[in-house]
Amino acid sequence: MVLLESLTTEGRQLDESKLFQTACTDEAALIEVLARRTIAQRQLIKEQYKQQVGKSLADDLDSELSGNFQKVVLGLLMLAPVYDAHELRTSMKGAGTEEAALIDILASRTTEEVKIINLVYKKKHDNSLEDDVCGDTSGMFQRVLVSLLTAGRDEGTAVDPALAVQDAKDIFEAGEARWGTDEVKFLTVLCVRNRNHLLKVFEEYKKVSGRDIEDSIKREMSGSLEEVFLAIVKCLKNKPAFFAERLYKSMKGLGTTDSVLIRTMVARAEIDMLDIKVEFFKMYGKTLYSFIKGDTSGDYRKILLELCGEDK
Structure with missing residues (x-):
């Protein structure tokens, strides 16, 4: 060839x-x-x-080519929305669903990016992304994903202090302050309000509840629903830190979750890899480069290290 x-x-x-x-x-x-x-x-x-x-x-x-090296190379040849659509499709086809792909992509992309992913997916697969997500997920987790897919989040910057206080109270009363959890209220606030407003909501929530919103989500929810709400909050607060955590968890302990490692390295290489590396070192006291080097091998390791950049 x-x-x-x-x-x-x-x-x-x-x-x-x-x-x-x-x-x-x-x-x-x-x-x-x-x-x-x-x-x-x-x-x-x-x-x-x-x-x-x-x-x-x-x-x-x-x-x-073959194996993980092949997956990285082919991913690099795709435009960003094409790669996202490919990863979403791959996560749902066949037996089982890789919820991590659905969560990582839909919780972290902007409204405009999600709109383009929807168009690319429809053109490529002759089926809407929403239909495929609904056919592969269920319950409140499905409803959160569909809400993210509609790309209806306010992309403005305005903060309404009074509404932020009310949103914080509504979330508290839907979770910590009652028996059982009204997940719809979490969805309505976390999937719709703009980032600046939600950062204010998180401040007010801590005043009302005495806890960070992440801690309450962990207390009130479990499984994929917990993971998607945590991802939304973490991406709003600090997206590079969210991806640093995803990379760390993909490599720590026994074995490597290569799908998460590959997807994150390919998708974020030209967007915020430098920031991710900074957050990774702050959070874990080791460089991302050293983690990749110690957890992978061969050409797969070499190409990931190139995408990572210098060991610092």
Whole structure:
């Protein structure tokens, strides 16, 4: 298979004349090229490959590579919403559902990003993302995901102090202050209000209840519903810290949750990886680089370390 060799000159314009010069799969070249280029540059690489070879680069790599290294490489070739739609589809097809993918993506993306993911998913699979989510989940967890999918969160910045106090009281009375939990009230507030307003709600909630909202969610809920509400709150408070925690949990202890590790590294590489690395070190006293290096191997390790960047 023809592959990539020299693609940029000091990170500037792609050099089309020097493209794809080796005649076999060269994993080192793949890592060098794909992990060090922007998403936009990788789209140009795909276009040039098809022009010069007459085949899809993704299809060729899919047949040439395998395992976790293959998953990272193919993920890097996708546009962000395409990758998100792919991960959501993968999490639901076949036996069982990977709730972590549904939670990580839908709780962390902006309203505009969710709208685009919905469109991409529909075009690719001839079925709405909402229909597939409803067919694969149930109960209040499903209702929270559907609410996130509607992309109806207020994206403004205005804070209504009186409403923030009322929202805090409503959540408290729906949980800690009663027997049983009215999860709908949590949904109505956490999935609809804008970020600035909710940060004020969280402050007021601690005054009313004497606890952080996360602690109350853990006390009042369990399973996937607990996880999705916690993810929403954590992403609103500090999204890089949320992903740092996801990465840490994917690697600590016995075994590695590679799906979470791959999805997070690929999806966040060009968005907030530097911030995630800072939060990771603050939270765990070790670098993300060192964790990846100690928990993975081979070309899979090499490409993740390239996406991570320097050990600091």
